[in-house]
Amino acid sequence: MAITGIGVVAPGGVGTKEFWSLLTEGRTATRAISLFDATRFRSRIAAEADFDPHHEGLTPQEVRRMDRAAQFAVVAAREAVSDSGLEAAGALGAAGALGAAGPDPYRVGVTVGSAVGATTSLDTEYRVVSDGGAKWHVDYTYAVPHLFDHFVPSSFAAEVAWAVGAQGPASVVSTGCTSGLDAVGHAVELIREGSADIMVAGATDAPISPITVACFDAIKATSPRNDDPEHASRPFDRTRNGFVLGEGSALFVLEELSLAHRRGAHVYAEIVGFASRCNAYHMTGLRPDGREMAEAIRVALDEARLPVTAVDYINAHGSGTKQNDRHETAAFKRALGEHARATPISSIKSMVGHSLGAIGSLEIAASALAIEHGVVPPTANLHEPDPECDLDYTPLVAREQRVEVVLSVGSGFGGFQSAMVLAREGLERGTW
Amino acid sequence: MVSAVAVFTGIGVAAPNGLSTPVWWKATLNGESGIRPISRFDASRYPARLAGEVPGFDAAEHIPNRLLPQTDHMTRLALTAAQEAFDDADTDPAQLPEYAAGVVTASSAGGFEFGQRELEALWSKGGQYVSAYQSFAWFYAVNTGQISIRHGLRGPSGVLVTEQAGGLDAVAQARRRLRGGSRLIVTGGVDGAICPWGWTAQLAGGRLSLADDPTRAYLPFDAAARGYVPGEGGAILILEEAAAARARGARVYGELAGYAATFDAKSGSEQHLSGVPGLRRAVELALADAGLAPHDIDVVFADASGVPHLDRAEAEAITAVFGPRRVPVTAPKTMTGRLYAGGAALDLAAALLAIRDALIPPTVNITRLAEGLELDLVSTEPRPCPVRAALVLARGRGGFNAAAVVVGARPH
Numbered sequence: 001m002a003i004t005g006i007g008v009v010a011p012g013g014v015g016t017k018e019f020w021s022l023l024t025e026g027r028t029a030t031r032a033i034s035l036f037d038a039t040r041f042r043s044r045i046a047a048e049a050d051f052d053p054h055h056e057g058l059t060p061q062e063v064r065r066m067d068r069a070a071q072f073a074v075v076a077a078r079e080a081v082s083d084s085g086l087e088a089a090g091a092l093g094a095a096g097a098l099g100a101a102g103p104d105p106y107r108v109g110v111t112v113g114s115a116v117g118a119t120t121s122l123d124t125e126y127r128v129v130s131d132g133g134a135k136w137h138v139d140y141t142y143a144v145p146h147l148f149d150h151f152v153p154s155s156f157a158a159e160v161a162w163a164v165g166a167q168g169p170a171s172v173v174s175t176g177c178t179s180g181l182d183a184v185g186h187a188v189e190l191i192r193e194g195s196a197d198i199m200v201a202g203a204t205d206a207p208i209s210p211i212t213v214a215c216f217d218a219i220k221a222t223s224p225r226n227d228d229p230e231h232a233s234r235p236f237d238r239t240r241n242g243f244v245l246g247e248g249s250a251l252f253v254l255e256e257l258s259l260a261h262r263r264g265a266h267v268y269a270e271i272v273g274f275a276s277r278c279n280a281y282h283m284t285g286l287r288p289d290g291r292e293m294a295e296a297i298r299v300a301l302d303e304a305r306l307p308v309t310a311v312d313y314i315n316a317h318g319s320g321t322k323q324n325d326r327h328e329t330a331a332f333k334r335a336l337g338e339h340a341r342a343t344p345i346s347s348i349k350s351m352v353g354h355s356l357g358a359i360g361s362l363e364i365a366a367s368a369l370a371i372e373h374g375v376v377p378p379t380a381n382l383h384e385p386d387p388e389c390d391l392d393y394t395p396l397v398a399r400e401q402r403v404e405v406v407l408s409v410g411s412g413f414g415g416f417q418s419a420m421v422l423a424r425e426g427l428e429r430g431t432w
Numbered sequence: 433m434v435s436a437v438a439v440f441t442g443i444g445v446a447a448p449n450g451l452s453t454p455v456w457w458k459a460t461l462n463g464e465s466g467i468r469p470i471s472r473f474d475a476s477r478y479p480a481r482l483a484g485e486v487p488g489f490d491a492a493e494h495i496p497n498r499l500l501p502q503t504d505h506m507t508r509l510a511l512t513a514a515q516e517a518f519d520d521a522d523t524d525p526a527q528l529p530e531y532a533a534g535v536v537t538a539s540s541a542g543g544f545e546f547g548q549r550e551l552e553a554l555w556s557k558g559g560q561y562v563s564a565y566q567s568f569a570w571f572y573a574v575n576t577g578q579i580s581i582r583h584g585l586r587g588p589s590g591v592l593v594t595e596q597a598g599g600l601d602a603v604a605q606a607r608r609r610l611r612g613g614s615r616l617i618v619t620g621g622v623d624g625a626i627c628p629w630g631w632t633a634q635l636a637g638g639r640l641s642l643a644d645d646p647t648r649a650y651l652p653f654d655a656a657a658r659g660y661v662p663g664e665g666g667a668i669l670i671l672e673e674a675a676a677a678r679a680r681g682a683r684v685y686g687e688l689a690g691y692a693a694t695f696d697a698k699s700g701s702e703q704h705l706s707g708v709p710g711l712r713r714a715v716e717l718a719l720a721d722a723g724l725a726p727h728d729i730d731v732v733f734a735d736a737s738g739v740p741h742l743d744r745a746e747a748e749a750i751t752a753v754f755g756p757r758r759v760p761v762t763a764p765k766t767m768t769g770r771l772y773a774g775g776a777a778l779d780l781a782a783a784l785l786a787i788r789d790a791l792i793p794p795t796v797n798i799t800r801l802a803e804g805l806e807l808d809l810v811s812t813e814p815r816p817c818p819v820r821a822a823l824v825l826a827r828g829r830g831g832f833n834a835a836a837v838v839v840g841a842r843p844h
Contacts (some may be wrong), residue, residue, distance in 0.1 A: 024793060042559075105697070113570065115573075117593075126551045137473065137477060137628045138632050139632075140632040143636045144636070151544075151633035151636075152571065152595045152772075154594045155830055158831055161695045162698040162701075165701075167697055167707065170594070171592050171594045173592060174591045174593050175576070182590060188603075210559065211566070213559070214562040219564050276589065278586050278587065284568060324709060340466065413577070415581065416573070
């Protein structure tokens with residue numbers, strides 16, 4: 001299964017190129033929240049995308065009807081399709097970016113992951129119809145006409161499908177913070193079973209809103225390091241004190257390798273394994289031994305027909321909460337044994353924050369680009385290793401090295417644990 | 433395991449015309465509707481005032497105390513239906529190999545009433561008054577997560593959001609999990625957003641019926657169709673790999689034999705004007721997936737939008753595949769309202785019981801089909817007739833189409 005197109009909207013810049021520069025230079029895009037007045041909140045920092053939808057080519061009506069997360073997804077989808085070379089098959093227009101002479105639209109599907117949907121628009125609109133929270137019986141006459149599209153985040157998949165002209169299976173996958181991995185895993189499955197030839201898949205979230213900041217404040221999940229936002233996201237560091245909220249989107253064009261070869265498309269990487277498990281433990285808590293994540297890793301490597309020793313780089317969930325980073329370290333040791341100590345690991349959340357459902361897809365993009373460019377992105381802000389996180393987390397500086405196989409993992413509220421394995425195109429794998 | 437057969441072995445229902453499968457099914461066959469004036473909030477100031485609310489639901493009776501402060505009403509209904517489904521399937525997932533059981537549910541808008549309370553706390557009092565449970569109690573993955581925890585289900589799980597098409601998409605995803613090696617998946621959907629904020633969002637959609645007479649408000653395919661009435665609830669179903677179910681001597685309601693999903697081009701686009709309608713393609717693909725021909729289908733459970741042009745599109749798709757008035761069509765959701773993520777799951781439950789009882793449940797309140805619709809609508813009374821295979825249709829706003837085929841248990 002080939003990744004032939006990548007589109008990214010991320011903190012630090014729009015576009016795959018900007019995203020990769022930020023990561024490989026080890027720069028951070030976390031800053032004081034500017035999207036709303038966060039003065040009264042515990043955590044007042046976030047990784048924000050500098051995003052002007054008009055500049056990115058959305059029409060005034062598209063901007064009006066779409067939540068920021070949907071706007072991200074449409075822009076990322078267009079970049080991914082264009083990057084994949086599919087656009088060249090036909091002109092942009094009513095038929096969508098895939099073009100009239102492009103692939104059969106009935107055989108093109110869409111899967112968009114999102115953890116919290118249009119929560120930012122809902123927050124804004126609620127404030128108006130309730131007149132600042134004053135009315136339980138909110139005034140419906142103040143509602144915007146597209147409120148229903150914010151109510152049901154399936155509208156995100158509809159927007160992307162319209163934008164690219166897809167008429168195959170379309171859906172939103174919403175499994176909390178593993179949505180980005182699970183949406184792409186789902187898309188791979190749809191191609192494998194024959195339900196689609198091409199999937200435009202990935203994830204988006206734009207959660208930087210008062211309600212989201214407040215709900216993470218309430219459980220002290222986010223970092224209150226408000227006096228030093230650039231260095232607030234510190235996965236695996238002893239001084240870490242929570243994650244830093246982020247936003248963004250990454251979408252991909254996925255297709256069978258044979259189809260990619262037939263049309264001469266560039267292949268960034270292949271997705272060769274995916275698995276997910278639930279911890280059935282707690283909606284937000286993690287079992288310290290990391291056993292479900294370890295199981296997901298084991299099964300994903302099995303599906304990839306690769307031994308644990310083949311893993312060259314682990315793109316970690318690495319959220320920067322005390323609990324997560326220990327859980328994950330335990331999972332890596334449990335799944336990879338001694339090889340866990342020999343493998344560079346990093347968390348891009350140190351640079352682009354934690355964009356909830358979107359981050360899994362941003363991490364897949366980083367994983368594919370690591371293979372493409374032979375570079376392991378670093379974990380920024382990691383100066384004082386936590387003795388309980390005693391693996392090689394690639395502190396501060398990117399490493400140039402051959403990257404053939406990447407393991408990318410995610411962990412989400414609801415107990416979801418997911419693992420995906422990416423490999424260099426054509427890498428020889430076992431036959432057992 | 434690609435060929436794994438997926439069979440339904442348990443049904444749990446929370447519906448506006450009955451909490452629990454036997455109560456709901458009896459009411460459904462009797463044509464008893466659960467559409468009534470809204471009681472969950474004072475709807476007098478809103479232009480739509482009817483809904484399908486689950487009657488007689490006392491959360492404390494069904495949900496452990498510690499879960500009450502962290503669950504929205506619709507999650508409590510989902511947990512209740514899941515418990516019934518497990519009891520009905522008479523199985524204990526703890527007996528299965530580790531990671532062999534999971535949960536895949538559909539969601540549409542999450543725990544909206546819970547969300548309204550927390551938004552109110554935020555904007556009227558301040559961020560520090562927002563509940564520690566807000567981070568997950570409203571979100572789309574909440575039912576899957578809570579069911580997974582309550583029943584100790586640690587296998588591959590998921591959540592799909594395609595508005596009202598979701599019930600079928602989730603069950604199809606559950607079948608994929610069985611094909612991937614899982615033994616048992618809890619699936620379906622339970623939904624509901626009957627609170628002022630949710631109501632406002634639904635009103636903005638512009639398709640709610642504004643009628644006050646519960647018998648004249650939701651009239652799909654009728655000449656007087658004027659929109660839909662929303663409801664709450666749905667069904668949770670246990671889907672098992674057939675050989676595993678047989679090995680434990682499970683009672684089997686039927687098999688998920690076929691499924692397909694498509695998406696409609698944007699209305700007015702070139703593709704929209706030239707292509708085969710998405711719903712018809714979904715039906716044809718689902719039949720092919722099941723290895724059945726149109727004449728094998730004994731009943732169609734319609735999506736039944738209640739919006740005239742959407743009713744017409746659905747009727748035309750059915751007629752194009754089956755021929756004019758060639759297959760019985762029914763919409764028992766005329767007794768519940770549209771349940772979003774719960775709607776198609778409840779229709780699947782109805783299809784399975786129609787197979788069991790050889791009885792097609794009726795569509796109520798339809799007095800005169802809209803002109804030009806060539807449907808054999810099962811109206812008013814249940815229709816006795818052997819049901820070997822049923823087709824269930826569902827559409828999600830924005831262009832999502834799904835079709836599923838269920839068949840009676842095949843002899844082995």
